[in-house]
Amino acid sequence: MPASSPAAAPGGYEIVKQNNDFVFKQPDGDVTPRALAQQFADVEYTEEMLAIEREHAALGLMIDAGTAVTLWDGRNCDYDLAVEGLLSMEPGQGDLGPRFSF
Numbered sequence: 001m002p003a004s005s006p007a008a009a010p011g012g013y014e015i016v017k018q019n020n021d022f023v024f025k026q027p028d029g030d031v032t033p034r035a036l037a038q039q040f041a042d043v044e045y046t047e048e049m050l051a052i053e054r055e056h057a058a059l060g061l062m063i064d065a066g067t068a069v070t071l072w073d074g075r076n077c078d079y080d081l082a083v084e085g086l087l088s089m090e091p092g093q094g095d096l097g098p099r100f101s102f
Helices: 051-058 079-087
Strands: 013-018 021-025
Touching: none
Parallel strands: none
Antiparallel strands: 013 021
């Protein structure tokens, strides 16, 4: 599809590329106003960080594709062992958040 060709969306809405921006048109032809600030500056998007990435960087967080990967192998949790481990902790040995400090 050429860059200037509109993409039809359900209900008669259109998405039209104008210059380096996309314009969303309502079925009556009116342009839908931009609701959010532009996510990227006028640079190649791979050079600019998302707002959430900037926030994470400021907090010193390094979140990547491996962040949520666990070593869980699908087995059921042994609750007896888990509770025994928690109860055997010495005071101050672990901090599990404001509700569960030991």
